[in-house]
Amino acid sequence: MGALEILQEASDVVEGFSCDCSTECCRFGVTGREPWLTRAEFDVVIAAVKAQGRRLPVDDDDDGRCAFLGSDDRCRIYAARPLGCRTFFCEKTTHPDGRRGLLPSSTNRALRAFPRQLQALTPSEESRPLGAWLRAAAKKPRR
Numbered sequence: 001m002g003a004l005e006i007l008q009e010a011s012d013v014v015e016g017f018s019c020d021c022s023t024e025c026c027r028f029g030v031t032g033r034e035p036w037l038t039r040a041e042f043d044v045v046i047a048a049v050k051a052q053g054r055r056l057p058v059d060d061d062d063d064g065r066c067a068f069l070g071s072d073d074r075c076r077i078y079a080a081r082p083l084g085c086r087t088f089f090c091e092k093t094t095h096p097d098g099r100r101g102l103l104p105s106s107t108n109r110a111l112r113a114f115p116r117q118l119q120a121l122t123p124s125e126e127s128r129p130l131g132a133w134l135r136a137a138a139k140k141p142r143r
């Protein structure tokens with residue numbers, strides 16, 4: 001199974017959970033947290049950006065916004081977004097039964113296998129924060 005299929009399976013696990021899309025979690029300067037990606041996930045991002053006919057954005061780290069968060073507050077790589085973005089739900093999340101709160105532990109348990117599956121696709125390369133991948137790609141474009 002390829003990275004995109006694994007990511008899609010993870011999205012299926014959280015199907016039915018939703019949030020008000022405040023995009024706060026895409027503003028790392030606010031949350032102090034940034035998604036970590038395996039090489040395989042970053043390759044999915046690169047392919048999506050290429051398919052859009054764009055270049056990878058430069059992560060200048062100035063405002064703490066994700067480099068893929070557009071000025072319209074939408075994710076520019078939504079279909080290719082990494083695991084951390086797909087599976088992060090804050091306490092404002094609405095559950096399929098209408099309750100609000102963090103993901104239930106059964107869902108978190110079901111999500112546990114995905115980081116390992118993604119890492120297994122590129123075992124020799126360590127995960128890095130999204131900005132670190134972008135900065136490395138800017139220094140030494142791979143493709």
Ligand code: SF4
Nearest residue numbers: 019022023024025090
């Ligand atoms: S998970 Fe929470 S912080 Fe992130 S977009 Fe949804 S409501 Fe906003």
Ligand code: SF4
Nearest residue numbers: 026066068069075085
């Ligand atoms: S990749 Fe998309 S979903 Fe993930 S933090 Fe950036 S803008 Fe948000």
